[in-house]
Amino acid sequence: MRILFLGNSITKGVIGQSFVDLFKNQYPDWIIKNAGVNGDTLKNISDRVASEIETNGEYDFIVIEAGYNDIILPYLDTKGLLFRFALRYLYRKGRKPVNPEKFQVKYAQMISFIQSKSNSTIILTTLGCINENLSSVVNLKRVYYNDSIVNVAKDYHCIIADISHEMESVLKSGSQTDYLLNSLLNSMYFDKRKCQSNGGADKLSRKRNLLLTIDGVHLNSAGAMIYKQTIERQINAD
Numbered sequence: 001m002r003i004l005f006l007g008n009s010i011t012k013g014v015i016g017q018s019f020v021d022l023f024k025n026q027y028p029d030w031i032i033k034n035a036g037v038n039g040d041t042l043k044n045i046s047d048r049v050a051s052e053i054e055t056n057g058e059y060d061f062i063v064i065e066a067g068y069n070d071i072i073l074p075y076l077d078t079k080g081l082l083f084r085f086a087l088r089y090l091y092r093k094g095r096k097p098v099n100p101e102k103f104q105v106k107y108a109q110m111i112s113f114i115q116s117k118s119n120s121t122i123i124l125t126t127l128g129c130i131n132e133n134l135s136s137v138v139n140l141k142r143v144y145y146n147d148s149i150v151n152v153a154k155d156y157h158c159i160i161a162d163i164s165h166e167m168e169s170v171l172k173s174g175s176q177t178d179y180l181l182n183s184l185l186n187s188m189y190f191d192k193r194k195c196q197s198n199g200g201a202d203k204l205s206r207k208r209n210l211l212l213t214i215d216g217v218h219l220n221s222a223g224a225m226i227y228k229q230t231i232e233r234q235i236n237a238d
Contacts, residue, residue, distance in 0.1 A: 001060050001061075002030070002031040003030060003060060005020050005033065005036060006065070007035070008038065008039065008068055010217070011035070013034070015195060016213070017201045017219045018224065020036070033059075042107060043096055043097075044095060045066045045110070049114060053117055059118070062118065062121070063231055067127050067149065068127055070103060071097075073095060100145070107152045121238055123159045124153045127163065128227070131178065132176050132211060132213060133179075138180065159234045161227075161231045163227055166229075167223070181216060195214065201220045202221050205222075
């Protein structure tokens with residue numbers, strides 16, 4: 001089995017728990033490429049998809065996780081001065097979010113290109129929580145992006161791994177905490193270091209009273225397992 005995982009920091013898995021590593025640990029005979037890049041928007045992922053599929057051969061599955069930063073980066077502009085400085089830096093590095101009204105079109109163009117170059121089965125993941133408080137503004141905005149992802153999957157006969165549904169089911173039955181990237185120093189440095197220690201991601205979650213993430217976005221072990229099992233079901237069902 002050959003699988004390409006395309007995405008941002010959720011896929012990269014250096015901040016928080018890596019769901020891709022869960023696949024690697026359970027299926028050591030599979031050839032798995034982790035093509036997650038921290039901070040990538042849909043545009044960034046789309047810009048590098050050609051090199052990923054053309055230089056690494058044919059995959060059985062291409063799993064795409066995209067859209068978080070298209071929502072989160074504009075949100076950073078509403079936070080403190082340090083976050084706004086970080087946002088300007090990311091913009092200079094080419095991390096430009098795709099506007100909501102253009103998101104579905106841009107996503108569709110990327111999928112059309114992949115299908116013109118590859119016979120791989122494509123799995124699209126919906127976006128999990130952005131803030132574990134489901135009534136937060138960014139989570140409500142996320143619904144629109146997820147609708148766009150589902151529409152693209154239907155139009156281009158891709159498979160949906162509905163991460164959003166699975167995470168919301170857990171959060172609706174538990175205590176929801178209003179927490180989203182509350183400290184730039186934590187987000188850029190301290191959380192990453194903490195997650196490198198054994199059980200570090202889950203320790204951060206417990207400290208912040210979070211169920212599935214370490215900071216409202218990046219995954220703890222429970223969130224990573226949701227990603228792994230939801231994608232795995234679609235792979236096994238194909």
